[in-house]
Amino acid sequence: MAEELPNPKKDLPKAVFAQIALGTITSFCYAIAIMYGINNLNDVVTSNGSFPLAAVYSQATGNAGATFGLLLIIFLSLLICLVGTFLLLGRIWWALARDNAVGEPL
Numbered sequence: 001m002a003e004e005l006p007n008p009k010k011d012l013p014k015a016v017f018a019q020i021a022l023g024t025i026t027s028f029c030y031a032i033a034i035m036y037g038i039n040n041l042n043d044v045v046t047s048n049g050s051f052p053l054a055a056v057y058s059q060a061t062g063n064a065g066a067t068f069g070l071l072l073i074i075f076l077s078l079l080i081c082l083v084g085t086f087l088l089l090g091r092i093w094w095a096l097a098r099d100n101a102v103g104e105p106l
Contacts, residue, residue, distance in 0.1 A: 002008040005015075034053075037060030038044055047055040053074065057067040096102045 002012050005011045034056055037056055039059045043059065044052050044055045049055065051071075054067060054071055057070045058064070061067055061070070093102070
């Protein structure tokens with residue numbers, strides 16, 4: 001993707017730093033909000049499900065419908081990220097094939 005930037009030597013490091021910085025700030029704020037939503041940490045740690053975030057949302061909202069709604073937001077954002085991951089993978093494979101770095105098919 002660096003080939004698509006007008007000045008990749010300057011613009012690409014700025015873009016990478018901006019992504020890491022914004023991700024760090026966002027995840028830090030989200031972690032603080034999640035910690036304030038926990039009423040009983042032992043219930044979250046010993047929850048019988050494989051997704052402790054559901055236990056945190058359940059404690060924070062006290063409502064099964066609201067918990068489902070918040071988990072649906074997380075699920076939909078993961079789906080959007082999955083599409084971006086597949087697009088990035090396609091670009092990587094295209095660049096490797098263009099440079100003859102993929103190898104011969106079996």
